[in-house]
Amino acid sequence: MRQFKTGWKNIRRSPYQxxxxxxxxxxxxxxxxxxxxxxxxxxxxxxxxxxxxxxTVFFEDVKDRDEVRSLENKLEKTGKxxxxxxxxxxxxxxxxxxxxxxxxxxxxxVTASILPASLEISATEARYLEDINEILKxxxxxxxxxxxxxxxxxxxxxxxxxxxxxxxxxxxxxLTSLLVIVTIIGMKISSRRGxxxxxxxxxAKSWYIxxxxxxxxxxxxxxxxxxxxxxxxxxxxxxxxxxxxxxKGIPLxxxxxxxxxxLVGGEILLGAVIGAFGSGLVVxxxxxx
Amino acid sequence: MxxxxxxxxxxxxxxxxxDGVDVVIEDGEFVFLVxxxxxxxxxxxxxxxxxxxxxxxxxxxxxEDLRKMRKKxxxxxxxxxxxxxxxxxxxxxxxxxxxTAMVLEIxxxxxxxxxxxxxxxxxxxxxxxxxxxxxxxxxxGELQRAAIARAIIGKPKYLLCDEPTADLDxxxxxxxxxxxxxxxxDGTTLIVATHDIDIVNSFKKRVVKLLEGQVTSDKEGKxx
Numbered sequence: 001m002r003q004f005k006t007g008w009k010n011i012r013r014s015p016y017q018x019x020x021x022x023x024x025x026x027x028x029x030x031x032x033x034x035x036x037x038x039x040x041x042x043x044x045x046x047x048x049x050x051x052x053x054x055x056t057v058f059f060e061d062v063k064d065r066d067e068v069r070s071l072e073n074k075l076e077k078t079g080k081x082x083x084x085x086x087x088x089x090x091x092x093x094x095x096x097x098x099x100x101x102x103x104x105x106x107x108x109x110v111t112a113s114i115l116p117a118s119l120e121i122s123a124t125e126a127r128y129l130e131d132i133n134e135i136l137k138x139x140x141x142x143x144x145x146x147x148x149x150x151x152x153x154x155x156x157x158x159x160x161x162x163x164x165x166x167x168x169x170x171x172x173x174x175l176t177s178l179l180v181i182v183t184i185i186g187m188k189i190s191s192r193r194g195x196x197x198x199x200x201x202x203x204a205k206s207w208y209i210x211x212x213x214x215x216x217x218x219x220x221x222x223x224x225x226x227x228x229x230x231x232x233x234x235x236x237x238x239x240x241x242x243x244x245x246x247x248k249g250i251p252l253x254x255x256x257x258x259x260x261x262x263l264v265g266g267e268i269l270l271g272a273v274i275g276a277f278g279s280g281l282v283v284x285x286x287x288x289x
Numbered sequence: 290m291x292x293x294x295x296x297x298x299x300x301x302x303x304x305x306x307x308d309g310v311d312v313v314i315e316d317g318e319f320v321f322l323v324x325x326x327x328x329x330x331x332x333x334x335x336x337x338x339x340x341x342x343x344x345x346x347x348x349x350x351x352x353e354d355l356r357k358m359r360k361k362x363x364x365x366x367x368x369x370x371x372x373x374x375x376x377x378x379x380x381x382x383x384x385x386x387x388x389t390a391m392v393l394e395i396x397x398x399x400x401x402x403x404x405x406x407x408x409x410x411x412x413x414x415x416x417x418x419x420x421x422x423x424x425x426x427x428x429x430g431e432l433q434r435a436a437i438a439r440a441i442i443g444k445p446k447y448l449l450c451d452e453p454t455a456d457l458d459x460x461x462x463x464x465x466x467x468x469x470x471x472x473x474x475d476g477t478t479l480i481v482a483t484h485d486i487d488i489v490n491s492f493k494k495r496v497v498k499l500l501e502g503q504v505t506s507d508k509e510g511k512x513x
Contacts, residue, residue: 203368
């Protein structure tokens with residue numbers, strides 16, 4: 001407790017240095033929080049698509065209902081299909097009308113005859129989509145097959161990009177934070193060199209000398225983390241609000257409690273670790289001499 | 290017991306601070322370490338607190354071979370061997386009370402114990418009235434008393450005093466020496482490095498004379 005108080009006193013003695021340390025920690029931890037959230041939400045979106053293995057096949061007009069029915073039987077016999085739904089031209093028009101009900105111009109231009117009939121097929125597992133696709137490709141009268149492989153592939157690309165960019169930025173900011181902490185604590189040690197020397201000569205344990213500086217680093221980290229957590233939560237709520245219409249039907253909200261626990265706990269822990277590591281490093285180097 | 294056997298200390302620049310010093314100081318002794326500037330007196334003190342390492346020979350404090358002492362255990366030695374530095378090394382930004390209390394804080398004592406002991410020791414050296422003053426507000430004699438208070442508050446078994454009366458007027462010098470004599474009477478082994486012939490001769494204690502890093506005499510009573 002005495003060492004903590006000394007650490008706190010050191011912070012109050014040099015407010016500008018302390019503010020610089022807290023601000024860089026804040027930036028780093030905001031970046032970590034935001035990229036953490038982006039990684040999480042891309043995972044949710046990806047999981048949403050992966051957990052719904054669906055495929056839609058559109059038919060040319062030459063394909064009549066009986067032929068489609070026989071295709072349905074053929075697919076069901078594979079045991080890889082969970083559900084098949086036939087969407088007739090009329091059904092397709094109804095869906096189209098619902099989608100563009102606010103745009104009369106688009107509605108006027110379309111009739112049931114120009115829309116293709118289709119089958120919406122749900123596979124029992126995502127890995128069977130490719131097999132079903134192969135069967136459909138060999139079928140005559142198939143105009144187009146649309147399935148989520150492309151979406152999932154693109155999502156994986158986006159997720160990977162977010163992770164790579166995030167990791168690079170976070171690494172850079174973490175290193176900068178460490179260097180700032182090392183510099184600030186180094187300056188403080190330097191200005192208290194005489195005092196430290198006397199402490200050593202009168203029998204202070206290394207830990208007694210180290211602890212206030214390490215506490216100081218931890219306090220910078222925790223303060224930075226608390227500010228960053230607040231900023232992250234604000235940005236996340238605002239951002240999710242903006243994203244919800246775009247990701248219609250994907251359950252981004254409410255965020256699970258684990259996410260909040262991980263965000264708050266993780267940020268505080270990470271801030272404390274960065275602060276303690278940075279200050280520990282410089283004080284260890286100094287006392288080693 | 291403090292034991293130096295063929296103790297030699299050479300510095301990186303090739304100079305020899307100590308050259309084969311053999312000295313044994315029994316517990317409870319009062320020993321003057323005399324010699325001109327550069328004779329090696331401070332080097333002996335720095336060796337005894339493991340601030341520096343011997344180049345060759347042996348050094349032992351309270352039965353412990355300092356050459357074998359691990360770095361993490363040095364603090365234990367320094368709690369056992371108190372020191373009054375020639376430049377006092379009092380912290381300018383702390384009051385006399387705080388300077389003295391620092392030792393007990395380092396030892397991990399409780400606040401109320403610290404308060405009691407600091408007041409007692411400041412009273413014993415005659416500067417309790419100055420406890421809230423900063424070093425810059427005190428005279429040379431008062432500062433020396435403060436340095437003594439800080440050195441003895443941890444109740445060290447050995448006390449090394451480096452020129453404790455330098456720059457003091459004769460009256461204050463005797464007062465300081467009286468305090469040191471009382472500390473020795475209470476059982477602390479005392480080694481006092483000094484140039485002051487009058488003090489050494491009047492105390493009639495053991496005198497070890499160093500010259501260019503070698504012991505040139507070791508006898509009771511007088512500084513030749």
